[in-house]
Amino acid sequence: MSIRIIGTGSYVPEKILTNDDLSELVDTSDEWITQRVGVKQRHVSVNETTADLAVKAAQRAVEAAGITADELDLIVTATVSADSLCPSTAALVQAAIGAKCPAFDVSSACSGFLFALDTAAAFVARGGIRHALVIGAERLSRIVNWTDRSTCVIFGDGAGAAVVAPGDNYLVSHLFTQGNDDVISIPAGPGNSPFYEREEPARQINMKGQETFKFAVRRIADDIRLVTAKAGITPEQLKYIVPHQANSRIIDLAARKLGVPMEKFRLNIDRYGNTSSASVAISLDELVRSGELQPGDLIALCAFGGGLSSAACVIRW
Numbered sequence: 001m002s003i004r005i006i007g008t009g010s011y012v013p014e015k016i017l018t019n020d021d022l023s024e025l026v027d028t029s030d031e032w033i034t035q036r037v038g039v040k041q042r043h044v045s046v047n048e049t050t051a052d053l054a055v056k057a058a059q060r061a062v063e064a065a066g067i068t069a070d071e072l073d074l075i076v077t078a079t080v081s082a083d084s085l086c087p088s089t090a091a092l093v094q095a096a097i098g099a100k101c102p103a104f105d106v107s108s109a110c111s112g113f114l115f116a117l118d119t120a121a122a123f124v125a126r127g128g129i130r131h132a133l134v135i136g137a138e139r140l141s142r143i144v145n146w147t148d149r150s151t152c153v154i155f156g157d158g159a160g161a162a163v164v165a166p167g168d169n170y171l172v173s174h175l176f177t178q179g180n181d182d183v184i185s186i187p188a189g190p191g192n193s194p195f196y197e198r199e200e201p202a203r204q205i206n207m208k209g210q211e212t213f214k215f216a217v218r219r220i221a222d223d224i225r226l227v228t229a230k231a232g233i234t235p236e237q238l239k240y241i242v243p244h245q246a247n248s249r250i251i252d253l254a255a256r257k258l259g260v261p262m263e264k265f266r267l268n269i270d271r272y273g274n275t276s277s278a279s280v281a282i283s284l285d286e287l288v289r290s291g292e293l294q295p296g297d298l299i300a301l302c303a304f305g306g307g308l309s310s311a312a313c314v315i316r317w
Contacts, residue, residue: 003121004133004167005315009060010285012043012158013270015254019153026149030275032137032154038248042156042273044141049083050159051092054137054138057159057281058093064085064288065163067131072133072163075103076163078112079136080186082307089137097297104262108177109184110244110305112136112277113160114313117301118173135161136277144188145204154246156273160281172230173313174223183211184306213250219304220254223312227300230315235260237298238314242287245269245279276305293317 018041019030033039034041045053062069077090082105090103110116113136135230137159144152164170189203220243228235235241235258243251248269255262267284275282280303287293293315302312 001250002168002170003124003164004169005162006165007061007063007163008161008281008285008288009057009062010032010158010160010282011056011060012156012282013045013048013053015044015046016041016214017044020132022153022202025146026152028153030098036249037154038269039273040270041152043158045139045157048082048139050079050137050139051083051089051096051155052094052169053139053159054089054135055096055160056171056288057137057161058097058133058135059162061133061163062097067130067163069099069151071096071284072099072131073129074101074120074123074255075099075135076114076116076132077103077105077135077137078106078108079137080107080109080112080276081140081143090135108277108311109304109307110246110274111303111307111309111311113279113281114173114303114311115175117162117164117307117313118175120164121170121173124164130165133161133166134164135159136279136281137280140205143204143256151184151190151205154274156275158272158275158278158282160278160285162281164282168292169316171314171316172227174224174311175232176310180308180309183208183215183308186306204305213247215308216246216250217253217257219249219310220302221257223302223310224258224300227312227314232299233314238264238300239297240264240266240287240299242266242280242283242301243301244305245283246273246274246304279303
C-alpha cells in the first residue's frame with residue numbers, strides 16, 4: 001500500500017519585499033539579485049508565526065481534500081524555523097484546526113517536506129492511517145542575517161500542505177543525507193548554561209554559496225535519474241518536475257545535465273524566493289490548482305538543502 005494526494009494548500013504572508021526594498025537595507029540591486037538567484041520578490045511575515053502560516057496552508061489542503069480536520073489521523077510538519085522547541089509546530093496546527101490525532105515535526109532543511117511526505121507514506125503503509133496531513137512551513141525572516149547580502153536576498157516566508165490517503169500513486173522515493181555542518185548551518189543560538197565553555201553562535205542561516213550550488217545541481221540530476229529508473233521510466237516521460245526553489249541557475253544547469261527541457265520544471269522562485277521546506281509544497285499546490293495535471297500524469301518532486309540532504313519521488317497523478 002502506498003499513498004495518493006487528495007488535497008493541497010498553500011499560504012504566504014501578505015507583505016511583499018521587493019529587490020528594490022532590499023537595496024535600502026544592504027548593498028545590492030534588483031539586477032544583481034535577479035541575475036544570480038532569480039528572485040524578484042519574497043513574502044515576509046509582520047505578525048504571523050510559523051505555526052500561523054502552517055495553519056492556513058493546512059486548512060486549505062483539508063478543504064481541498066473534502067474532509068474535516070477531525071478525520072485526520074496524523075500530522076507531520078517540516079520546518080527549521082519553528083516558533084518554539086516545544087510544543088512542535090505540528091502540535092500547534094493540530095490544536096488550531098481542531099484535529100485529534102498524533103502530530104510531530106521533522107527537520108531536514110529544504111528537503112523537509114519530502115522527508116515528511118515519505119514519513120507519512122510509511123505510516124499509511126503500516127495501516128490504520130486513513131488521512132495524513134503533511135506540511136512544510138517556514139518563517140525564515142526570523143533567522144536570516146539581514147546584513148548579509150549573500151543570503152538575505154534569497155529567502156522568504158510561506159507554507160504548503162498536502163493531505164494524503166491510502167493509494168498507489170506514490171511510486172518511488174529516495175532520501176539522502178551527507179552529514180555536514182560546514183556548507184549550510186543554522187545554529188540553535190546561545191544557551192543559558194553557566195558551565196558551557198565553548199562559544200555558541202547566533203541563530204542565523206550560514207551558507208557557502210558555491211559549495212551549495214554544486215551539491216544542489218549534482219543531487220537534482222542524480223536523484224531524478226535514480227527515482228525514474230526505479231519507477232521504470234525515463235526523465236523525459238515526466239510531465240512536470242517540481243523542484244525546491246533555491247536558485248533558478250541551479251535548476252537550469254540541472255535540467256541541462258538531465259537533458260530535460262526547462263519547460264518541465266515548475267518555477268516560482270521569482271515570486272517567493274527560497275521558502276526552504278515550504279518550497280516544494282507551495283509549488284505543488286500551484287501546479288495542482290492550475291488544472292494542468294491530468295489523471296495518469298507522471299511528476300517528480302525533488303529537493304536539496306542543509307544536512308546536507310536531498311530527496312526525490314515520482315508520483316502518478
